Amino acid sequence: MDILNNLFTNIYNAINAFLNGLLGGAGLRPDAASAIVAAIMGLIVGTVVLLFGVGVVLTLIWLERKVAARVQDRVGPNRVGPFGMLQPVADTIKMFIKEDIVPTNADGLVHLLAPVIALAPAVLAFVVVPFGQGMQPADLNIVVLWVVSVSSIGTVGLFMAGYGSNNKFALLGGMRAVAQAISYEIPQVLTIVPIILLAGSMSLVQIVQKQSTLWYVFVLPVGLIGFVVYYISALAEVNRTPFDQPEGESEIVAGHHTEYSGMKFGLFYLAEYFNFFIVCTIATTLFLGGWQGPFLPSWLWFLIKTYALILLGMWIRMTLPRFRVDQLMKFAWQVLVPISLINIVLTGILLMFFKVG
Amino acid sequence: MPIDYLPILVMVVVVVAFAAIALTLSSLTGPRHPTAAKLEPYESGMPPFGSARRRISIKYYLTAVLFILFDIEIIFFYPWAVLFRQLKLFGLVEMGVFVLILLIGYVYVWRKGGFNWD
Numbered sequence: 001m002d003i004l005n006n007l008f009t010n011i012y013n014a015i016n017a018f019l020n021g022l023l024g025g026a027g028l029r030p031d032a033a034s035a036i037v038a039a040i041m042g043l044i045v046g047t048v049v050l051l052f053g054v055g056v057v058l059t060l061i062w063l064e065r066k067v068a069a070r071v072q073d074r075v076g077p078n079r080v081g082p083f084g085m086l087q088p089v090a091d092t093i094k095m096f097i098k099e100d101i102v103p104t105n106a107d108g109l110v111h112l113l114a115p116v117i118a119l120a121p122a123v124l125a126f127v128v129v130p131f132g133q134g135m136q137p138a139d140l141n142i143v144v145l146w147v148v149s150v151s152s153i154g155t156v157g158l159f160m161a162g163y164g165s166n167n168k169f170a171l172l173g174g175m176r177a178v179a180q181a182i183s184y185e186i187p188q189v190l191t192i193v194p195i196i197l198l199a200g201s202m203s204l205v206q207i208v209q210k211q212s213t214l215w216y217v218f219v220l221p222v223g224l225i226g227f228v229v230y231y232i233s234a235l236a237e238v239n240r241t242p243f244d245q246p247e248g249e250s251e252i253v254a255g256h257h258t259e260y261s262g263m264k265f266g267l268f269y270l271a272e273y274f275n276f277f278i279v280c281t282i283a284t285t286l287f288l289g290g291w292q293g294p295f296l297p298s299w300l301w302f303l304i305k306t307y308a309l310i311l312l313g314m315w316i317r318m319t320l321p322r323f324r325v326d327q328l329m330k331f332a333w334q335v336l337v338p339i340s341l342i343n344i345v346l347t348g349i350l351l352m353f354f355k356v357g
Numbered sequence: 358m359p360i361d362y363l364p365i366l367v368m369v370v371v372v373v374a375f376a377a378i379a380l381t382l383s384s385l386t387g388p389r390h391p392t393a394a395k396l397e398p399y400e401s402g403m404p405p406f407g408s409a410r411r412r413i414s415i416k417y418y419l420t421a422v423l424f425i426l427f428d429i430e431i432i433f434f435y436p437w438a439v440l441f442r443q444l445k446l447f448g449l450v451e452m453g454v455f456v457l458i459l460l461i462g463y464v465y466v467w468r469k470g471g472f473n474w475d
Contacts (some may be wrong), residue, residue, distance in 0.1 A: 038363055039363065039367060042363055042364040042366075042367035042368070043367050043370075043371065045364060046364065046367050046368045046370075046371040046372075047371055049368075050368075050371055050372060050375055095383065096382065096383045096386045096387065097386050097387055097388075098383075098387055099387050099388045099389060099390065100383065100384055100387055100389075101391070101395060101396065102396070103396055103397065103398045103399075104393075104396045104397065104398070105398075105408075106398075112380070115376070115380075116373065116376040116377075116380075119372065119376055120369065120372045120373065120376070123368065123371075123372040123375075124365060124368055124369065124372070127364060127365060127368045128365075137364055137368075138361065138362075138364035138365055138368075139361065140361050140362070140365075141361075144435075145435060163410075165398070165409070166398050166408075166409045166410070167398040167399060167400075167409050168398075168400070168409045168411075169399070169400075170409070171409050171410075171411075171413075175413060175414075175417055178417070178421075179417055179420045179421075182420065182421065182424040182428075183420060183424065185424065185428065186424065186427050186428065186431065189428070189431050190431055190434070193431075193434045193435065193438050194438075196435065196438035196439060197438045197441050200439060200441065200442050201439060202435065202439055253399065253401070258399055259398065259399060262383050262387050263379050263380055263382070263383030263384075263387075264380065264383075266379070266383075267376060267379065267380075325474060326473075326474035326475055329420070329472065329474045330472055330473075330474065333423075333472040334467065334472055337427070337463070338463075341456060341459070341460070341463075344434065344452075344456070345452075345453065345456055348441065348448075348449045348452060348453075349449070351441065351442075352445075352446065352449050
């Protein structure tokens with residue numbers, strides 16, 4: 001069990017030791033050598049995390065289609081590979097051999113950069129998540145702030161796509177995406193505050209360690225309220241049904257990516273599922289104890305919890321119809337914001353006078 | 358420690374390289390047969406009229422201004438939350454006053470109809 005638990009940290013340490021030995025023999029100054037080793041390790045870890053993320057997205061696309069099919073009493077993809085599992089790979093190949101169409105009078109540079117800017121923050125938020133015991137690619141002391149700030153940059157990419165396409169549907173989609181993202185940002189950021197209060201730290205690693213005895217979702221009532229508010233606003237933040245007005249196909253065709261085809265569209269698709277996976281990992285880390293759990297390896301626990309949240313999100317998507325835009329905005333400002341504000345005060349009072357958590 | 362941010366800096370390079378490779382590769386593998394009709398902005402099959410760069414409804418600006426107000430105030434919660442156990446009762450009362458001021462502005466916006474989306 002220990003071997004499995006420490007599998008990835010051991011591999012990391014082995015490569016690190018190998019590189020150190022290699023450069024130590026080269027006669028460099030010790031600080032220069034360690035900086036080079038750190039850079040190379042960062043490159044390796046970064047590539048691994050990115051590839052892991054892409055793999056996760058491919059499985060998520062398959063899972064989403066299978067779950068949707070089951071909910072709607074269909075079979076779903078079942079031709080390519082066992083249980084249709086290679087369907088996302090086939091889709092990726094298809095995207096590579098599609099023509100890249102840029103509409104006339106579109107802003108070419110903005111049109112080109114938009115998918116990159118939508119994708120990059122998603123991956124950057126990914127790099128600070130503690131996937132298991134001692135398995136965080138980067139540990140800052142302000143990780144929570146980093147995650148919320150970086151994940152909101154992705155919205156700029158969506159707006160650039162809307163503005164750069166020279167398409168009215170796309171512009172409407174971009175505007176809606178921004179309005180929705182900034183409205184739900186407020187409850188999302190507010191509802192993390194009780195967790196920081198309970199943990200007394202902004203480092204995700206420490207937040208997970210503090211939950212070894214009691215997951216924060218079970219610190220009643222504040223943890224549960226916080227979890228529900230966070231999950232709802234996270235779903236809205238990543239534009240998933242029932243919060244998918246920015247790309248509501250029955251109203252504005254495909255919203256911000258109406259004019260995108262080929263791999264540019266593929267990057268948007270990738271970013272969307274990346275974001276969905278990230279909000280689920282963050283929810284797991286903040287509320288469900290992260291990698292804490294008995295018997296199984298820590299990273300397996302983390303994946304189990306994350307996928308449970310993902311399946312919940314898919315279930316919600318298949319069950320609920322889309323909100324109207326005015327309902328959506330009112331829900332954020334008039335329901336979620338006051339609830340999360342009260343939740344903060346409540347947490348403070350509970351901590352001060354009842355010694356919870 | 359600035360060195361803590363090194364993995365993130367490396368990650369920026371990795372992800373930009375990934376996107377660049379994906380886009381370059383697809384531009385090499387994909388066909389390229391532009392026609393005038395294909396390059397028209399999509400408007401449900403109708404010939405597009407007018408420019409898409411038009412003026413935007415005022416309610417989006419209002420939302421943006423509200424967001425800036427609230428988001429800046431919210432950031433003050435974070436250092437307070439980290440130091441809560443050291444600040445003790447003083448911190449709680451202080452934040453109560455802060456939330457109260459925030460709530461006055463919030464109620465004002467609500468009464469003025471700032472959250473109405475129509």
